[in-house]
Structures are given as C-alpha cells and as structure tokens.
Amino acid sequence: MATRCTWKVCFVGDTGVGKSCVAFRFHQDRFTGTIPTIGYAFMEKSLLVDDVEHVFNLWDTAGQERYRSLARGFFRRASAMVLVYDITNSHSFQVLDKYWVRSAQRGAPENVALAVLGNKSDIGDDQRQVTAQEGMEFAQKHDAIFMEVSAKTGSNVFEFFKELSRKLMQTPDLEFKTCGMRILTDPAKDQKEDKETKNRCCGRLT
Numbered sequence: 001m002a003t004r005c006t007w008k009v010c011f012v013g014d015t016g017v018g019k020s021c022v023a024f025r026f027h028q029d030r031f032t033g034t035i036p037t038i039g040y041a042f043m044e045k046s047l048l049v050d051d052v053e054h055v056f057n058l059w060d061t062a063g064q065e066r067y068r069s070l071a072r073g074f075f076r077r078a079s080a081m082v083l084v085y086d087i088t089n090s091h092s093f094q095v096l097d098k099y100w101v102r103s104a105q106r107g108a109p110e111n112v113a114l115a116v117l118g119n120k121s122d123i124g125d126d127q128r129q130v131t132a133q134e135g136m137e138f139a140q141k142h143d144a145i146f147m148e149v150s151a152k153t154g155s156n157v158f159e160f161f162k163e164l165s166r167k168l169m170q171t172p173d174l175e176f177k178t179c180g181m182r183i184l185t186d187p188a189k190d191q192k193e194d195k196e197t198k199n200r201c202c203g204r205l206t
Contacts, residue, residue, distance in 0.1 A: 004053040007168055010074055010108075011060045012100045013084035014092040018119040021151035022084065023060045026161055031152050047158070049165040056161065075107035079168055080115060087118045087148060090129040093138075101142060113171045114144035115164055122150035 011019040020041060024032050027043045041060040046053055059074045075081070081104045085093040096116070104112065116139040118130065132148055139146035145167050149156040 003051070004055060005169070006055040006057065007079040008057045008077060009059065009080045009082060009164070010078045011058065011082045011084055012104070014086075014089075014095050017084045017086040017089070017092045018151045019082075019084045020060050022117065022119055022149060022157060023058050025151045025154055025157045026056075027058065029154065031154075047161055047165065049162050050169075052165070052169065054161075054165045054168070075104060075112075076109075078108045078112050079171075080113040080164060081108055082115045082117055082164075083144070084117045084119055085130065085135075086120050087130045087135075088120055088123055088127045093118075093130045093134070097138065111171060111173055113164070113167050114142050115139075115160070115167070116142070116144045116146045117160060118146075118148040119151055121148040121155060122153045 011023055013019055021032060023041070023043055024030070027045045043058040043060070044055065045058065046055045048054070059078075061074055081100075083096045083100050083104075085096055087093075101114075104114070116135055118132070118135045135148065136146050138144075145163050147156055147160045147163065149160055151157065
C-alpha cells in the first residue's frame with residue numbers, strides 16, 4: 001500500500017530558456033536539444049519521494065509573446081508554477097518578475113506553489129549573466145524554491161523535482177491535488193500501469 005499524489009505543474013518562462021528540455025530530461029532522462037514549443041506540450045511522470053508516489057502532470061507552455069494568452073489558460077487549477085530562466089541570458093531572468101510572476105498571480109490559484117529554475121548550469125561562468133545569489137534572492141522574495149540545473153547534462157533535474165514534491169506536500173489547500181492510498185493487488189499489472197504512466201507524453205501544434 002502506498003500513497004499517491006497527483007500534481008498539475010506548469011513550466012513558464014521566455015522562449016529558448018530550455019523549459020521543454022528540462023521537462024523532457026525529467027520525463028525521458030535524455031537531452032533533445034532546443035525545439036521551440038508551439039502552443040503547449042503535456043507529459044506525465046511519476047517519482048517516489050519519501051514513500052509517496054508523486055504523479056506530475058507537466059504542462060510545458062510556449063514562451064513566445066504571441067502564445068502568452070494561451071499559456072495563461074493552462075494556469076487554472078495548477079499545483080505549481082515553475083519559472084524557468086537561462087543563466088546566460090539576463091533578460092530571461094528579468095522577464096520573470098516583469099511578466100511571468102504577475103501572470104501566475106492573475107491566472108493560477110492563490111496558493112499555487114512557486115519554483116524558480118535557472119537552466120544551463122553546465123555553461124562556464126564566463127558566459128553567466130545571472131548569479132546563483134540573484135536567483136536565490138528572487139526565489140526568496142516570492143516564497144519559492146530555487147535550484148540551478150542543466151537539462152543538457154541532467155545535473156540537479158531529478159533533485160529539483162524531489163524538492164518540488166516536498167514543497168507541494170507542505171503547501172496547504174492546493175487547488176489541484178489528489179492524494180490517496182493505492183492498494184497494490186497485482187504486481188505485474190501495477191508495473192505495467194506504472195510503465196505506461198511514466199512514458200505518457202503528448203503535444204499540440206497550432
């Protein structure tokens with residue numbers, strides 16, 4: 001018998017910061033390169049943390065300005081908003097405060113959990129435009145968790161989702177939260193269902 005929780009997680013941020021790459025690294029544990037999202041993409045992945053099975057419904061939204069109004073439509077009933085920026089692009093960091101935080105406040109539930117994610121940590125410091133300290137201070141300002149990751153190498157990606165799992169469990173009265181006991185009666189069937197769940201992925205092109 002195990003506890004299973006389901007979360008709706010929306011990735012937001014400027015185009016080119018690697019939102020899709022981070023989500024795909026977590027979903028498939030491999031790097032795909034930068035492919036712009038047109039409209040949205042959906043993936044589902046489960047992760048066992050502290051004896052709780054966390055099922056993440058990952059919504060990857062397009063960062064281009066013309067798709068921003070569409071992205072806001074996916075914020076409803078979100079459990080968490082992941083604000084992603086590129087540590088080598090200061091504009092992608094600045095736009096989080098100028099646009100994406102406010103957009104989340106307008107479209108997402110009042111108690112949505114926030115996370116700030118600095119991508120491309122594998123790139124050398126000579127190309128860095130946003131320090132880890134700046135990212136941490138911004139996250140603290142918005143009561144969000146913070147981590148720098150590399151979708152390319154996989155560094156800290158799974159660690160980030162573990163921390164997000166813990167934050168979600170500590171966030172009271174989330175709008176989109178399903179937690180309950182799962183009774184395992186047929187191990188072979190459960191393994192098949194888990195495999196199907198972990199590899200579920202779809203997208204939409206407009």
